[in-house]
Amino acid sequence: MTAAAKITPTSLTRDLIDHAVTSIDAADRFSDPYPHIFFRDFFPNAFYAELIRSLPSEGYNKINSERTRMAVRLYGDNVDKIDGSVREMWSAVSAMLTSPEVESATRRQLREGLEMRARGDKVAGPDQLRMVAKPVLYRDTDGYQIKPHPDTRNKVVTMQLYCPADEGQRNLGTTLYKASLKGLLHLGSYGLEPVKTLPFLPNVGYAFVVLKAYHSLTRMSWHGRPTVKTTSDRPRISILNTFYVNENVGF
Ligand SMILES: O=C(O)CCC(=O)C(=O)O
Numbered sequence: 001m002t003a004a005a006k007i008t009p010t011s012l013t014r015d016l017i018d019h020a021v022t023s024i025d026a027a028d029r030f031s032d033p034y035p036h037i038f039f040r041d042f043f044p045n046a047f048y049a050e051l052i053r054s055l056p057s058e059g060y061n062k063i064n065s066e067r068t069r070m071a072v073r074l075y076g077d078n079v080d081k082i083d084g085s086v087r088e089m090w091s092a093v094s095a096m097l098t099s100p101e102v103e104s105a106t107r108r109q110l111r112e113g114l115e116m117r118a119r120g121d122k123v124a125g126p127d128q129l130r131m132v133a134k135p136v137l138y139r140d141t142d143g144y145q146i147k148p149h150p151d152t153r154n155k156v157v158t159m160q161l162y163c164p165a166d167e168g169q170r171n172l173g174t175t176l177y178k179a180s181l182k183g184l185l186h187l188g189s190y191g192l193e194p195v196k197t198l199p200f201l202p203n204v205g206y207a208f209v210v211l212k213a214y215h216s217l218t219r220m221s222w223h224g225r226p227t228v229k230t231t232s233d234r235p236r237i238s239i240l241n242t243f244y245v246n247e248n249v250g251f
């Protein structure tokens with residue numbers, strides 16, 4: 001075996017962490033409609049290409065009654081159930097997404113939102129907010145949709161990594177909304193106005209702090225996804241890396 005032939009899991013994880021931190025550090029930061037970041041080039045390029053060809057074939061759970069969203073948990077013992085041939089890759093992804101380094105980079109970039117969250121939660125500051133990462137792989141198919149919602153208060157930060165093979169699914173990203181008079185006048189919009197739809201491009205991601213009415217009435221973290229149109233050979237693949245308030249909550 002040549003020296004380069006086999007990368008040990010720990011050095012792979014190390015590479016993934018370094019790459020992800022660089023990506024998050026270079027994120028675009030936005031305050032509107034609420035604090036969020038958008039970052040690119042999250043996984044090393046060659047690794048990303050192999051990862052999306054190595055999706056687990058089993059172990060999916062049904063997330064909605066329509067069965068248009070199926071999910072595989074990527075944390076803790078769940079990783080041991082992933083097909084042996086691809087387990088090492090997903091195990092490294094899991095270790096990276098739950099690493100203290102990725103958490104710290106996310107905290108640095110979302111500081112404004114975490115300060116709002118800390119005030120509403122009546123804790124001294126962002127450092128008093130715990131963040132426990134529970135990454136999950138999602139497979140969404142034709143007809144998948146999720147109505148605008150701010151996310152449950154059990155989530156502190158929502159991060160989603162888009163995993164398409166090419167730019168053909170660009171229009172399938174998440175829509176961010178804000179409460180507005182225009183939205184109020186528009187029937188069936190819950191008083192919400194769409195502000196932007198993030199581009200569903202290869203190897204990009206976004207993250208925001210979950211903000212409810214008691215954090216800020218005007219900057220609640222409203223987001224959703226209008227009905228997805230896609231073909232059965234091109235599901236909408238993403239990784240949701242949710243940071244929860246503690247390890248006892250979440251999917
Ligand atoms: O898939 C998306 O674009 C958003 C998903 C979401 O908001 C959720 O699962 O809470």
Ligand SMILES: [Fe+2]
Pocket residue numbers: 149150151158223
């Ligand atoms: Fe959500």
